[in-house]
Amino acid sequence: MDFRLASRWREMHHIDLPQPPDAGRVAVGVRGLTVVLGGHAVLSDVDLDIRHGELLALVGPNGAGKSTLLGAVAGDVAHTAGSIQIDGLPLADWGTRELALRRSVLLQRIEIAFPFTVADVVRMGRSPWAGTDGEEDDDREVAAAMERTDIVELATREYPSLSGGERARAALARVLAQDTGILLLDEPTAALDLHHQELVMGVARERAAAGVAVVVVAHDLGMAAAWADRIVVLELGRVVGDGTPRDIFTEALLSRVYQHSVEVLEHPRTGLPLILPRR
Amino acid sequence: MTRRGRLTIVGLVVALVIACLLAAGIGQLQVPPNEVLGSILHRLGIDILPMPTAPRGDDALWLVRFPRVLLALLVGAALGCAGALMQGVFGNPLAEPGVIGVSSGAAIGAFACIVFGIAALGSWTVPVAAFLGGLLATLIVYGLARSGGRTEVVTLVLVGIAVTAFAGALIGMLTFVSSDDALRSIAFWNLGSLARATWDAVFAVTPFVVVGVAVAMYYAPQLDLLALGERPARHLGVDVERLRLVLIVVIALLAGAGVAFTGIIAFVGLVVPHLIRLVTGPSHRILIPASVLGGALVVVVGDLIARTLIENQELPLGVLTALIGAPFFFWLIRRTRTRAGGWA
Numbered sequence: 001m002d003f004r005l006a007s008r009w010r011e012m013h014h015i016d017l018p019q020p021p022d023a024g025r026v027a028v029g030v031r032g033l034t035v036v037l038g039g040h041a042v043l044s045d046v047d048l049d050i051r052h053g054e055l056l057a058l059v060g061p062n063g064a065g066k067s068t069l070l071g072a073v074a075g076d077v078a079h080t081a082g083s084i085q086i087d088g089l090p091l092a093d094w095g096t097r098e099l100a101l102r103r104s105v106l107l108q109r110i111e112i113a114f115p116f117t118v119a120d121v122v123r124m125g126r127s128p129w130a131g132t133d134g135e136e137d138d139d140r141e142v143a144a145a146m147e148r149t150d151i152v153e154l155a156t157r158e159y160p161s162l163s164g165g166e167r168a169r170a171a172l173a174r175v176l177a178q179d180t181g182i183l184l185l186d187e188p189t190a191a192l193d194l195h196h197q198e199l200v201m202g203v204a205r206e207r208a209a210a211g212v213a214v215v216v217v218a219h220d221l222g223m224a225a226a227w228a229d230r231i232v233v234l235e236l237g238r239v240v241g242d243g244t245p246r247d248i249f250t251e252a253l254l255s256r257v258y259q260h261s262v263e264v265l266e267h268p269r270t271g272l273p274l275i276l277p278r279r
Numbered sequence: 280m281t282r283r284g285r286l287t288i289v290g291l292v293v294a295l296v297i298a299c300l301l302a303a304g305i306g307q308l309q310v311p312p313n314e315v316l317g318s319i320l321h322r323l324g325i326d327i328l329p330m331p332t333a334p335r336g337d338d339a340l341w342l343v344r345f346p347r348v349l350l351a352l353l354v355g356a357a358l359g360c361a362g363a364l365m366q367g368v369f370g371n372p373l374a375e376p377g378v379i380g381v382s383s384g385a386a387i388g389a390f391a392c393i394v395f396g397i398a399a400l401g402s403w404t405v406p407v408a409a410f411l412g413g414l415l416a417t418l419i420v421y422g423l424a425r426s427g428g429r430t431e432v433v434t435l436v437l438v439g440i441a442v443t444a445f446a447g448a449l450i451g452m453l454t455f456v457s458s459d460d461a462l463r464s465i466a467f468w469n470l471g472s473l474a475r476a477t478w479d480a481v482f483a484v485t486p487f488v489v490v491g492v493a494v495a496m497y498y499a500p501q502l503d504l505l506a507l508g509e510r511p512a513r514h515l516g517v518d519v520e521r522l523r524l525v526l527i528v529v530i531a532l533l534a535g536a537g538v539a540f541t542g543i544i545a546f547v548g549l550v551v552p553h554l555i556r557l558v559t560g561p562s563h564r565i566l567i568p569a570s571v572l573g574g575a576l577v578v579v580v581g582d583l584i585a586r587t588l589i590e591n592q593e594l595p596l597g598v599l600t601a602l603i604g605a606p607f608f609f610w611l612i613r614r615t616r617t618r619a620g621g622w623a
Contacts, residue, residue: 076510100516113370113506114561124504128516178515 015132018087018102020211021181023053027213028073028103028182032082035068035237042068043237045082050215052181055208057228057245058217061258064234066217067108070184073215074105086182100128103182104175108190110167115158118170122146125177137179145176148203150196164191172200176207183207183214189223201227221275225249233257249273284565287558291572298576299352302583303344307591310336310344347476350540351582352575353484354473355547357537359574360492361530362548363555363567367502368526369436372556375549376534380439383446384416385409385538386469390450393464394457403483405468406539410487413535414528416442421527471542471597473582480540487536492571494529498522499563506561544581544597546604547574553608 021027028050035043043065050056058066071077073084075091084091087102094102104125112121122145126138146152149169154162159170168191175183185204189197197220205227208214218224224231225245233241233248235257241248254262254275261278304310310318310331317328318340331337361381365374376382388408391397398404420442424435454465501522504512509519534548551573552566559565578596585596 074510074514076513096513096518097516100514103514105511105514107508107510110507110511112508114372114556116503116506116561120503120560120562121507124507124515127500127504130500 015101016098017132017134018181021052021213023051023211025052026050026085027052027087028215029085029088030069030073030082031084033069033072033079033084034081035065035072035077036080037068037077041237043072043079046237046239048232048239048242050182050213052213053208053211054229055204055214055216055227056230056232057224058215058232058234059219059221059224060234063236065237066234067186068237069234070105070186070215070217074103074184075099076105097128100178100180101132101134102180103184104178104180106172106175106183106185106188108186110171112159115160117155118151118157118159118162118173119146119155121159121170122151122173122177125174125179128178134179141177141179145173148176149173150199165193165196168192169196169200172203176203181212183212185215186217187219188216189218189220197223221249221254222273225273225275226270245273249275281559281562281565284559284562284569287555287565287569288572291569291576295352295572295576295579298579298583299348302348302351302579303340305583305587306344308333308336308339310340315340346478346481347473347582348579349481350476350484351473351579353481353488354537354541354544355575355578356571357484357488357491357533357574358544358547358578359551359570359572360488360495360567361533361537362574363552363563363570364495364502364526364530364533365548366552367505367563367566368523368530370506370508371436372553374436376530376538380416380420380442380446381413381531381534382538382543383443383450385413385535386543387416387446387449387453388412389468389539390453390457390465393461393468394453396461403479406480406483409539410532410535413538414531416446417527417531421524467595468542469597470595471544471600472585472593472595473541473578474586474593475540484536484540487532491529491533491536492567494525495533495567498526499567502526502563502567503561542597544578545601546608547577547600550604550607551577 026049028048030046030048033043033046034041046069058069060066068077072079086094086099119142122142123138125145126141129135129138146155149172151166151169151173154166154170159167162170168188172188175185183204188200192200201223204214204216208229216228228245231241231243231245231248232239233253240257241253249264251262251264254264263276263278265274265276267274300312300315304312304315310333314329314331314336317330318337320326320328321330331340361376365376366372388411389405392405392408397408400407420435420439424438454462457465501517504515504517505519505522513519552570555566555569555573559569581600582596585594585599588594
């Protein structure tokens with residue numbers, strides 16, 4: 001190929017590779033975020049800074065706007081007012097591909113149209129890196145993600161033939177293989193048994209320790225308390241609590257938000273808050 | 280590319296070459312394959328194999344058989360590729376050109392020319408009108424199905440059905456007002472046949488098929504990601520809207536070009552990608568080139584059968600493909616349904 005053409009091609013397809021995440025830097029900056037869907041304000045005036053290296057659990061009752069907030073940060077849900085910045089740049093200024101190198105998203109349900117194998121599905125997570133230096137890590141990242149989510153034996157199975165819990169782990173492996181500095185997980189443990197719930201939260205914890213900004217939407221408050229650095233409570237589209245699990249998980253706040261009397265006990269050995277509905 | 284994928288591609292290429300040599304030689308005038316090859320090499324200036332020995336055998340090959348076999352190859356490639364693309368774009372293994380209005384639009388374009396005797400572009404008028412009709416119908420469906428900058432598959436398919444119904448009414452009107460001569464032409468076009476193949480048709484279709492297949496190959500890896508759904512595909516860096524718009528135009532190009540000179544040859548775009556998927560798995564990197572080759576093979580062999588099955592008679596190819604394709608498709612549905620997962 002002609003040299004000038006080759007360089008023009010590279011220019012056209014120039015991809016800004018992300019810097020390795022350094023803990024403490026703001027990964028996602030949300031200011032005055034308002035999302036109106038069908039005339040109803042699903043999110044109102046949300047302010048939130050999510051930093052690299054922290055594991056943030058997003059909690060709240062059904063319909064509080066957790067998935068919408070995650071969708072807005074992921075770039076799927078258009079916002080009515082306010083702003084979202086990803087690694088210091090407005091969300092809209094990032095190209096689709098550049099965004100894919102910076103944040104990965106695990107949705108609640110992943111159906112696949114054709115019977116791809118589990119190994120194929122996990123490898124799809126590497127596609128944003130195609131043609132970059134990161135491509136060299138493909139095999140290693142795929143193997144590591146499958147190992148870490150306990151799906152190595154499922155590698156040659158067809159994804160549609162898996163059970164709900166197996167699918168959830170395969171989908172998580174795909175998201176981990178994407179190897180991004182921001183990880184958005186919408187109820188990653190919903191379909192999982194106790195062992196795999198702990199395994200998944202342990203993976204999220206590891207990623208945060210490596211400098212990744214991890215957001216987990218969670219319904220299990222005890223699990224959130226045990227694994228997260230920071231809890232953000234949403235109620236009717238507003239942030240009503242933001243702090244450490246110990247500060248946020250109080251009987252007064254939880255009883256009001258969930259409209260159900262809640263007991264908070266201290267675990268006799270670990271001292272972590274145990275959250276139980278009063279029965 | 281997997282070993283199995285490579286083997287499939289190589290096997291299809293070999294089968295296609297053999298099928299083309301046989302199809303060129305078999306008919307009312309028989310020319311053995313070595314003489315067919317000899318005639319081709321002679322034109323390239325290489326005289327190592329015998330020339331056709333039958334009277335006017337060389338003329339028959341170059342004037343009648345070769346354009347017909349080549350057009351069959353191109354139309355089959357276009358239909359196979361269009362089918363594989365359409366199923367990928369809509370994430371639905373049951374999608375076919377009829378669903379989004381390509382066939383109906385192409386039919387209206389061609390019928391209008393026949394009925395009103397429009398011949399502005401000479402012998403190219405009907406094919407060009409068919410192609411434009413297909414593209415226009417597809418763009419209308421796509422435009423109506425978009426809302427908020429995005430296209431939901433269900434909306435797209437429903438609008439496609441509405442447009443197809445409207446087109447059906449227009450075709451009925453055209454049939455009602457047309458003369459007996461025009462009716463015969465419409466019937467021929469509707470049944471699908473390669474009997475009107477010419478070198479002009481071959482040269483006209485070639486660029487469409489080459490460009491269409493090249494673009495399809497370029498986008499094949501992104502189609503794999505689209506199988507995860509629109510949002511996950513976007514999260515993995517695919518510009519879903521652009522991908523879909525480009526590929527819909529390519530589908531209309533391929534299906535329109537495939538239909539224009541030969542009429543409606545059904546089920547090739549549906550059955551071929553299915554068979555390939557059963558052998559090589561769903562990855563579009565293999566599925567698309569294999570469907571191009573497989574579609575070509577099916578139409579070349581199908582046309583050979585259609586013109587030799589009954590002596591001195593020619594069966595319409597479209598009828599033959601539908602006769603074999605439809606029951607085969609039922610079997611495919613059953614088979615895939617009973618396997619784990621099936622089609623969600």
